[in-house]
Amino acid sequence: MGRPTLFHVELKRRGWDSWEEFCIHFTAGGRALAELTGQRRLATASVGRTTFERWAQPTWCGRPRSEAAQILEHIFGHSTDELFSPARTPAELRQATTEAAAVIDDRWPSTSRLIVPATGAAGMWELTGRDSLSGTAAAVQVMTAVHEEDGDEVRVLDSDEGLKQFLRPAARRGFLLGVAEHAENYGLYVxxxxxxRRTQAVAAARGNPISIPKAYLLDDLTYGILWSLTQLDDGLLADDQALDAESHNLDTYLALPRSAPNRQLLELTSAGSSWWGSAFCAHYIERELQSAGEIPAFWTREQRGAEAAPWVIFSHKIDYLRRMGRFVDGGQTTSRVFCVPETAVARTERYERILLLLAIALMERHGIRVRLVTDPAYADMDGVAFIPGQKAVVANWVRTGEALWAASTTSSRGDLRSYRTAFGDAEEINILISPDPKGRLEELARYLDIDWGWITTRCREVAEHGVAGLVRTRSRLLTSDGLDDALSFLGTFAPRI
Structure with missing residues (x-):
């Protein structure tokens, strides 16, 4: 006997293998489809017992037609050709998931390993860090999925009992990875x-499999978000108690004329050190600018994606950008200078460069005009808030060596002259010369070798579903709001079809 059809397998899996039970769902599906399409005949379509028993035979090779075919495709999420063709064996399904794991390992070197057990149990997705990210791991369940040309979702073939076990509430982070075969490769959806778990509860009530938005296709945009947010989130969860205890010393540090505490004083992960350094510098700058009567200019040290990711993920960074909105006044606005030499672009992967683009897009979204210089001579320029003729507030937490941060304020004429020269040079050699945010961000994408039409389209797609479904934050110190905001802003520039 040949292999049973997918229709036969699905009937067994869903418990619809009696004619009476099947008719309940067929009738409901017909009515729902009639409402969607306006085709009234679908609402009254029915299937006789003899017809159903013929369809349900394990090796029946015919094809339902007309209204029946439409309703079957609607309720099962597969074409009639797929439904009445032999279902793939577990070995074939497992081979597809193994090959998909190899695709991820090859495409993103910072996936140090993606382990997919042959038994169908949950595997492990290990991520390698960079700069302020030190790596982490998450559980992963790899399942085959069906990619439909119509609709904005892929449907997961979730008959594997291992999936039910995987989706039970657990302390560890996990991802469901749907693998959909295309003509010559695999589409991977996260x-x-x-x-x-929430999707499964809704789908099960309707007798449907889990679906994943097509917007969550695993590519350089979604991988970069997953890669950075997961590592920062896990690191901050590990440091939660230590950071809470240390926060009580904030006022003590702020009272010092200058400070540069050694990292070894605190046993923090790279993520925790970044958060604490960033949080202190934000507080320090805001305190020093309280009485500022003029609009300051800012210089920031971030050059790569791992360094820039906190701007769109740390809650206090989002709040800081919002509060800096007070320096946007009519035609005048504050500016922020980045120095990103060509060597920094060349040695980073595209997903990291996308994180830098998202961070700068969020700044532009808040009315901050971003300038970009590429001269390596400015690569180690201080992170500074500069008010010409008054003072310079230095606050570094990126690439500070053994110090968690380096903060001080100066009104020395020599220092102010040096900073004035640097900011003046930045205006002269700035490569983001367009007068509007769209033009500047497009110039930036071109410099970072990111296709503008592709990235803006993908940002719009992901923004429509939100980052939280792709990868959720768990630490109280993080938010996905900044990412959603940056994605939505870039998405407004996507070409309209």
Whole structure:
């Protein structure tokens, strides 16, 4: 006997293998489809017992037609050709997931390993860090999925009992990875396990499989978000108690004329050190600018994606950008200078460069005009808030060596002259010369070798579903709001079809 059809397998899996039970769902599906399409005949379509028993035979090779075919495709999420063709064996399904794991390992070197057990149990997705990210790991369940040309979702073939076990509430982070075969390769779609659990509850009530938005296709945009947010989130969860205890010393540090505490004083992860350094510098700058009567200019040290990711993920960074909105006044606005030499671009992967683009897009979204210089002579320029003729507030937490941060304020004429020269040079050699945010961001994407039409389209797609479904934050110190805001802003520039 040949292999049973997918229709036969699905009937067994869903418990619809009796004619009476099947008719309940067929009738409901017909009515729902009639409402969607306006085709009234679908609402009254029915299937006789003899017809159903013929369809349900394990090796029946015919094809339902007309209204029946439309309703079957609607309720099962597969074409009639797929439904009445032999279902793939578990070995074939497992081979597809193994090959997909190899695709991820090859495409993103910072995936140090993606382990997919042959048993169908949950595997492990290990991520390698860079700069302020030190790596982490998450559980992953790899399942085959069906990619439909119509619609904005892929449907996961979730008959594997291992998936039910995987989606039970757990302390560890997990991802559901749907693998959909295309003509010559695989489409990989990611869903956070918490989102998958909620999706499964809704789908099960309707007798449907789990679906993943096509917007969550795993590519350089979604991988970069997952890669950075997961590492920062896990690091901050590990440091939660230490950071809470240390926060009580904030006022003590702020009272000092200058400070540069050694990292070894605190046992923090790279993520925790970044958060604490960033949080202190934000507080320090805001305190020093309280009485500023003029609009300051800013210089920031971030050059790569791992360094820039906190701007769109740390809650205090989002709040800081919002509060800096007070320096946007009519035609005048504050500016922020980045120095990103060509060597920094060349040695980073595209997903990291996308993170830098998202951070700068969020600044432009808040009315901050971003300038970009590429001269390596300015690569180690201080992170500084500069008010010409008054003072310079130095606050570094990126690439500060053994110090968590380096903060001080100066009104020395020599120092002010040096900073004035640097900011003046930045205006002269700035490569983002367009008068509007769209033009500047497009110039930036071109410099970072990121296709503008592709990235803006993908940002719009992901923004429509939100980052939280792809990968959710768990630490109280993080938010996905900044990412959603940056994605939405870039998405407004996507070409309209």
């Amino acid at each position: 869903l956070d396990a918490a989102s998958a």
